[in-house]
Amino acid sequence: MKRRKQLKILGRESLKKHYVIFVAACLIAAFLSSEFRSSLNFSSARNRDGYEQTYEQIEKDIDSSNGKVTFNIKTGMHSISWQDVLQIMAEDNTQAGRELSEEIRENAIRRSEEGNPMFGRTRGVLSNVVNQVSSGSIIVTAVAAIASITGSENIGIFFLILLGAAVMFLFWFFIQNTFPVVIRRVFLEGMNYDRVTPQRFVFLLRIRKWMKASWIMFVKYICYLLWCFTIVGAAVKRYSYYLVPYIAAENPDMTAREAITLSRKMMKGHKWECFVFELSFLGWEILGMLTLGVFNILYTNPYKVAVFTRYYASLREEAIEKRIPGAELLYDTYLYEQAEDWVIAAKYSDVLDLMEDLPDEEEKQTEAELSGWRGFLARNFGILLMRRAQDREYEKQQAEVVRLQALMDDARGEAYPVRLYPLPEEDRRMLVQSLNYMRHYSVWSLAAIFLSLSIFGWVFEVGMHLVEYGNFVNRGALYGPWLPIYGTGAVLILTLLNRFRRLPALEFAMTVVVCGFLEYMTSFVMEMATGGTKWWDYSGYFLNLHGRICAEGLLTFGVGGLAIVYVLAPMIDNILEKFNEKKVRAVCVILMAAFLADAGYSALHPNTGKGITDIQACLPDAADDHTDTRRI
Known part of the structure; x- marks a missing residue:
């Protein structure tokens, strides 16, 4: 058995290599209330002197003449939520709950209007969702719907309570109860490999063992709960079952009885040692308390899990050496040692062949002659002025790289070799694997993408306006069938964010920033110019x-940007390759000329009027809550 000091050194090494994903794993567990919940104390810390200005209470009045219930929301010590609406409905009726939820909604809207205007709650899909949830009107609607079917409001309320309880249990069973296994798998792979990707969070889904892992942890929870009714059971059995999440992370195909029994046998003679080991982190825990949990999130939690992952590895090694019954089920050898070259060669022959055939960066540039300013545009912005035969060959190579990119780290020994896991994983499916999103786009492809998405934007907004208001309006400042902000945003995402395409999460964030800046500045400049x-x-x-x-628009931009980068733009480019290039150029030139002429004329005489710059004229009632998605 390695000494605690050695295990802590090894744990720090693992944390240093995988700091971001380890912290993220523990933070997600805290948010899910799966583990480390106390680390989020800082997020719920309140200023006690400010309670009277923050919390509210309900004051209910009943008119004796007609029995009508009215509600006044006053400042107090009680936070109003959907549970209050459900309680009122149980005490009175659905109408009373509806009136209360409406009072809550109007009160929230009034406060938002009196406060910061950026927290507006009167228009838009996101505002509607926030209002529905915070006011409890979604509960009222659900109860009313059930009551209309069953003929009884009480049955509707009872059914909703049962449904809520079932949903909470399922969330606990499949998420909160199981997530400790998920993060242990992440930490186990981080011991021996330089790369652990976010895909490993769905490891149990890929081998179709999430249900089995959930059941193992559920049985462990029930067993421990029963032992807690004894005098010493809570303390002793906590350490007896300590290794169950690690065992399930290595082999989730075990039965619950096998996992629990193996944990007991492996911890025999080590319970006190484990207790003392945990006490050795007391200083870090105190530091975390002093920082309201912030230090725990940033360091202590992932550090502790990394160290105890090493502790499990040492106990596993000892169990195998002593041939403890059940230890033969811990057969994931490559979590703890690198696979030999011949083993990798046998399982990753297709990936290795591809890697050998791929030229290095210098050879790529020579082959495609992407030097000088052409190389600068291609590497930094993904732009090719003209696509030649050499460029087409390079694109084919890149498409194959994208298809097997996720497996290359495995073949290099940098990541856990998923093909060597005893339980077969499903083939990795990249988003739209058949499309090469790392391609270079020619000027003509970008022009076609600009025009296509500008026209799509016009059709979309004209159609939405037609459905919402019942009349046709030529949307935008231009007279032709295009909204250039859509096409411009698409081209900017494909060019300015070219280097972020391999990182979808970062691509999403940068898309929100770029498109948000584009929309804000476009609105500002057009307002000043007109x-x-x-x-x-x-x-x-x-x-x-x-x-x-x-926020609603920015979220739409982010999602739409991902669709453009990984699906729509590659699809459009593939379609264009099927047509004669000269004909494509001719069509692009004609349409661009028409667009530029329209833009020049509209700069002097912009398209204005009802439904364009005066949206309220379209509304049957100006006070109605309608979504406005105007664009230029």
Whole structure:
């Protein structure tokens, strides 16, 4: 058995290599209330002197003449939520709950209007969702729907309570109860390998053993709960079952009885040792308490799990050496040692062949002649002025790289070799694997993408307006069938964010930033250029900035940007390759000329009027809550 000092050194080495993903794993566990929940104390810390200004209570009045229930929401010590609405419905009726939820909604909207305008709650899909959840109206709607079927409001409330309890149990059983196994798998792979990707969080899904892991942890929980009714059971059995999450992370195909029994046998003679080992982290825990859990999140939690992962590895090694019954089920050898070259060669022959055939960066540039300013544009912005035969060959190579990119780290020995796991994983499926999103786009492809998405944007907004208001309006400042902000955003995402394509999460974040800046500045410049005319206004939308951009729109941009980068743009480029290149150029030139002419004329005489710069004229009632998605 390695000494505690040695295990801590090894744990720190693992944490140093995988700091970001280890911290993220523990932070997710804390948010899910699976583990480390106390580390989020800082997020719920309140200023006691400010309670009277933050919390509210319900005051209910009943008119004796007609029995009508009215509610007044006053400042107090009770936080109103959907549970209050459900309680009122159980005590009175559905109408009383509806009136209360409406009072809560109106009160929240009033406070948002009196406070920061960026927290508008009157318009937009996101505002509606926030209002529905926070006011409890979604509960009222659900009870009313059930009551309309069963004919009884009481049955509807009872059914909703049962449904809520079932959902909470399922969330606990499949998520909170199982997530300790998930993060142990991440930490186990981090011991011996330089790379652990976010895909490893779905390891149990890939081998279709999530249910079995959930059952193992559930049985362990029930057994421990029963032992807690004894005098010493809570303390002793805590350490007897200490290794169950690690065992399930290595082999989730075991039965619950096998996993629990093996943990007991492996911990025999080590319970006190484990207790003392935990006490050795007391200083770190105190430091975490002094920082309201912040230090625990950033260091102590992942450090402790990394160390005890090493502790499990040492106990596993000891169990195998002593041939403890059940230890033969711990057969994931490559978690603890690198696979030999001939083993990798046998399982990853296709990947290794591809890696050998791929030229290095210098050879790529020579082969495709991407030097000088052409190389600068291609490498940094993904732009090719003209696509030649050499470029097409390079694109084919890149497509194959994308298809097997996830397996290359395994073949190099940098990541856990999933093909060597005793339980077969499903083949890794990249997002739209048949499409090469790392391609270079020619100028003509970018022009076609710009025009296509500009026209799509016009069709989309004209169609939405037609459905919502029942009349046709030529949307945008231009007269032709295009909204250039869509096409411009697409081209900017494909070019400015070219280097982020291999990292979808970062691509999403940068897309939100770029498109948010584009929309804000476009609104500002057009307003200044047209004497203060507003072309769109998000005032009243939840989390808006000066009415020019809002959270709802930015989220849409982020999701739409991912669709463009990984699906739509490659599809459009593939379609263009099937046509004669000269004909494609001719069509692009004609359409671009028409667009530029329209833009020049519209700069002097912009398209304005009902439904374009005066959206309220389309509304049957200006006070109605309608979503406005105006674009130029």
